[in-house]
Amino acid sequence: MVRHTATSVVTIERYIIEQESLHPAATGELSGILYDLALAAKMIASKVRQAGLADILGATHSRNVQGEEQEKLDVLANEIIVKAMDHSGRLCAMASEEETDVIPIPDHFKRGAYALLFDPLDGSSNIDVNVPVGTIFSVLRKVTAGSHGSLVDMLQPGFKQVAAGYVIYGSSTMLVYSTGQGAHGFTLDPLLGEFLLSHPDIRIPEHGRYLSVNDAYEQHWSEPVRALMRRYRGLDGKREAMNVRYVGSMVADFHRNLLGGGIFAYPPNTKRPEGKLRLLYECNPLAFICEQAGGAAIDGQQRLLEVEPTSLHQRTPIYVGSKGDVDIAREVLEHGR
Numbered sequence: 164m165v166r167h168t169a170t171s172v173v174t175i176e177r178y179i180i181e182q183e184s185l186h187p188a189a190t191g192e193l194s195g196i197l198y199d200l201a202l203a204a205k206m207i208a209s210k211v212r213q214a215g216l217a218d219i220l221g222a223t224h225s226r227n228v229q230g231e232e233q234e235k236l237d238v239l240a241n242e243i244i245v246k247a248m249d250h251s252g253r254l255c256a257m258a259s260e261e262e263t264d265v266i267p268i269p270d271h272f273k274r275g276a277y278a279l280l281f282d283p284l285d286g287s288s289n290i291d292v293n294v295p296v297g298t299i300f301s302v303l304r305k306v307t308a309g310s311h312g313s314l315v316d317m318l319q320p321g322f323k324q325v326a327a328g329y330v331i332y333g334s335s336t337m338l339v340y341s342t343g344q345g346a347h348g349f350t351l352d353p354l355l356g357e358f359l360l361s362h363p364d365i366r367i368p369e370h371g372r373y374l375s376v377n378d379a380y381e382q383h384w385s386e387p388v389r390a391l392m393r394r395y396r397g398l399d400g401k402r403e404a405m406n407v408r409y410v411g412s413m414v415a416d417f418h419r420n421l422l423g424g425g426i427f428a429y430p431p432n433t434k435r436p437e438g439k440l441r442l443l444y445e446c447n448p449l450a451f452i453c454e455q456a457g458g459a460a461i462d463g464q465q466r467l468l469e470v471e472p473t474s475l476h477q478r479t480p481i482y483v484g485s486k487g488d489v490d491i492a493r494e495v496l497e498h499g500r
């Protein structure tokens with residue numbers, strides 16, 4: 164925890180500048196992307212906070228009192244991010260959970276050296292019941308020639324991410340990001356309207372207390388996955404039982420485990436052989452943050468950040484969290500015990 168005094172605080176802007184100054188060759192472009200994302204996060208946070216008040220819930224095609232079409236919050240969050248990022252001259256293209264294809268940067272804006280992938284509002288089915296939701300993002304360096312980005316720029320393995328992060332809209336709004344030098348957390352001060360450094364250099368405990376998995380799928384899991392979950396629950400007598408916590412918002416489950424230790428798992432099941440969660444803009448960013456905090460992430464067979472992506476909205480199984488607990492997953496899934 165960082166203690167701020169009444170006259171001295173560390174804003175996210177100051178922190179990003181300080182981190183950038185550690186790299187003499189840095190152009191400031193990546194820092195600019197992170198500021199713009201922090202602004203988009205504040206705009207989304209304000210909409211999420213009003214969700215119970217404003218009439219913006221429900222179907223995408225519902226109408227407000229002026230008879231104008233209203234948007235669902237995840238569609239709105241998508242638009243907020245696109246519009247906060249498209250004109251900055253720092254991106255070559257974007258991709259979003261909400262959009263089928265790569266989102267080009269309009270011709271009348273300058274283009275830059277990075278590609279941005281994001282899930283604007285993960286866990287959005289939880290909004291109606293006031294459960295935390297999140298935004299997840301991943302930044303990659305452009306690898307193709309020419310100024311316009313393409314699918315090829317998006318289809319890079321997770322270890323190539325130059326920055327990744329998430330925002331959790333919970334009891335407070337927090338932004339956690341990494342540029343490859345540790346994972347750092349900032350809490351939004353609603354009075355100042357600024358993200359303040361609250362969790363520098365987050366370290367996830369080696370073994371955790373919490374198991375986050377939807378065990379309603381147990382009947383559809385393979386035998387090794389069932390054996391793994393029995394291990395985590397202490398049912399095979401080989402370890403102490405973990406506590407189960409499953410919110411159904413990946414960011415919220417991940418965030419709790421990052422701070423308190425534990426593992427989030429979305430294994431494959433017979434109904435979803437590839438799992439449910441998306442590799443490029445959900446799993447890779449969280450895996451990157453987790454590794455930066457001393458944790459680990461696998462897809463069941465290999466390090467998640469080394470999976471070679473083949474399509475934009477590809478799904479993957481995931482086991483992410485405390486290193487010791489992910490090691491158990493690796494072992495039990497490989498040997499079935």
Ligand code: AFP
Nearest residue numbers: 285286287288289377411412413414
């Ligand atoms: P929604 O965005 O449809 O609410 O899905 C949330 C999510 O992508 C992720 O945040 C959860 O961890 C996971 O799906 C929950 O899925 P199950 O309901 O299948 O457990």
